[in-house]
Amino acid sequence: MTNSFGEFSKAKMILCIGTNMTEAHPVASYYIKQAVRNGACLIVADPRKHRLVDYAEMFAQIKVGSDIAFLNGLMHVLITEDLYDKDFVANNCTDFDSLKETVLKYPPEKAAEISGVSADQIRAIARKLASVKPGMVCYTLGITEHTCGTNNVMSVANLQMLLGNMGMECGGVNPLRGQNNVQGACDMGALPNVYHGYQKVIDPAAKEKFEKAWGVTGLSDKNGLMMPDMMAGLVSKKIRALWIFGENLANTEPDIHHVEHQLESADFLVVQDIFQNETTRFADVILPAAAWCEKDGTFTSSERRVSRVRKVKEAPGEARQDWWIFKQIAKEFGHNWESDSAQEIWDNEVSKWAPSLGGIKYSRIEQDGLQWPCPTTEHPGTSFLHKDGKFTHGKGVFKAIEWTPPAEVEDAEYPFVLSTGRRLSQYHTRTQTGRAGMDAIFKEETADISIADAQRMGIAHGEVIRVKSRRGEVQVPARVTEEVPAGMVWMTFHYREGNANWLTNTAADTITKTSEYKACAVRIEKI
Structure with a gap:
């Protein structure tokens, strides 16, 4: 997030696109609702009429995978009606002419044809966005889990720069991360192309720096493999061994x-x-790890805030803290890592070798934590990025983005589009919530279908139906609801039986390799 959760309740304009925030990020959605109660305008763009729509002044029910066309349509109106922030664009951005050339190909009528949102509504939303400043944009996996996920994110950034909503409180581009501490994992270098603090593997200076820090030579100057490539490598034998850490791949x-x-x-x-x-079934070795309340350390939230996590109980049996496990394995390979606690690792290694984290020490995060960048121990942390339009790059770069359809679209054989997500009462594959009594609230997977499709096919609410794709099929009860438009099926991956991932497509974004969980073609059948 470029901005902070504390700004949500103070915001005057909020666009939420591709986010079922009420269920996937209920605490964050509370502050959005507070803003609405305080008079803010909330605009929601999503294929489903989920609960956040109840608080929205305007709702655009876009078709699955049409985000770029919809956003380009909004920007077409802003540019042709001279509603964009010309001063911000002129002083803080580059490549506006390229953006304009592409956006002009998407008049509201064309954007409407692709997105399913009427041309009049596209114009009304664009005018509304331009009328209130600053404005925030929030999104979640409904933007990123597409073959065009990277382009979706760039389009959101284009919109916010065009409106001049960057570098200020209650503005910015605010992705709510999909899991707890995903931000922290990325910050710590759990990506194949960066060391911790986003220092590039291919940068000779970074390579030299970490060779010195770690007392080694020969660190690779090439980016590593992303997870889909690792998994494919198991079959081709390019990868012989795999260590899965905190991920239930067989379900997710x-x-x-x-x-x-x-x-x-x-x-x-x-x-x-x-x-x-479900993944441990395939393991040659299982290493029992301590849970969140059984270890010390830090979590970093979506707003870049590094906060303490404190152990409240001892881990059972042979379970150990993750850092300890890694240290013991390194010792077997002949490496003696000096740090011997979570605090020593952070203060003596993480903070020391990452400029953006240099001022964050355990002694400073005993209370509410600190937001990076925080380069020195005197720095108060950074609540919002790119202040006054001063981007890390120098100037913000507009990207001309063309709309592309999902990799797999509906056809005569598979006439429905399946999209996936999460429900409030369960979390991911229920590794934790399935052991915490949450099944009493939501006990099995369902296939959410529209009232119109249910009536047309003679399907009753709760009736077990078959949902089938080119990859597999499941039998689940139908949940007939007004949340879902005709022609769409919506499911989750919480339960092994009826898991949507028996059906989903491996097609992925070419940059991030994130799979297209939000769109594939299916058919539904009575049994």
Whole structure:
């Protein structure tokens, strides 16, 4: 997030696109609702009429995978009606002419044809966005889990720069991360192209810096593999061994049949987790890890805030803190890592070698934590990025983005589009919530379908139906609801039986390799 959660309740204009925030990020949505009660205008753009829509002044029910066309349509209105922030664009951005050339190909009528949102509504939303400043944009996985996910994010950034909503309180581009501490994992270098603090692997200076810091030579100057490439490598034998750390791949990845084949192909598989799950079935070695309340450390939230996590109980049996496990394995390889606690790791290594985290020490985060960048111990942290339009790059770069359809679209054989997500009462594959009594609230998977489709096909609410894609099929009860438009099916991956990932497509974004969980073609059948 460029901005902070504390700004949500003070915002005057909020566009939420591709986010079921009320269920996936209920605490964050509370502050959005507070803003509405305080007089803010909330605009929601989403394929589903979920609960956040109840608080919206305007709702654009866009078709799955049409985000770029919809956003380009908004920007077409802003440019042709001279509603954009010309001073901000002139002083703080580059490549406006390229953006304009592309956006002019998407008049509201064309954007309406692709997105399903009327041309008049596109104009009304664009005018409304331009009338209140600053304005925030929030999004979640409904933007990123597409083959065009990177372009979706760039389009959101284009809109906010065009409106001049960057570098100020209650503005910005604000992705709510999909899981707890995803931000922290990325900050710590759990990506194949950066060291911690987003220092590039291909940068010779960064390579030299970490060789010196770690007392080694020969660090690679090439980016590593992304997860889909690792999984494919298990089959081709490019990858012989895999260590899975805190991830239930056998349920979370698309096309479960294919994923299980990949896991079975591993010569040696290590799984490190807090409970047995569907993935541990494939493991040669299981390393029992401590849960969040059984270890010390830090979490970093979506707003870049580094906060303390404190142990409240001892881990059971042979379960150990993750850092300790990694240290012992390194010792077997002949490396003696000096740091011997979470605090020592942070203060003596993480903070020391990442400029953006340099001022964050355990002694400073005993209370509410600090937001990076925080380069010195005197720095108060940064609540919002790019102050006064001064971007890290120098000037903000507009990207001309063309709309592309999902990799798999509806046809005569598979006439419905399946999109996936999460429900309030369960979390991911229920590794934790399935053991915490939450099944009493939501006990099985369902296929959410529209009232119109249910009536047309003679399907009753609660009736078990078959949902089938080119990769697999499941049998689940139908949940007939007004949340879902005709022609769409919506499901989750909480339960093994009826898991949407028996159906989903492995097609992925070419940059991030994030799979297209939000769009694939299916059909539904009475049984």
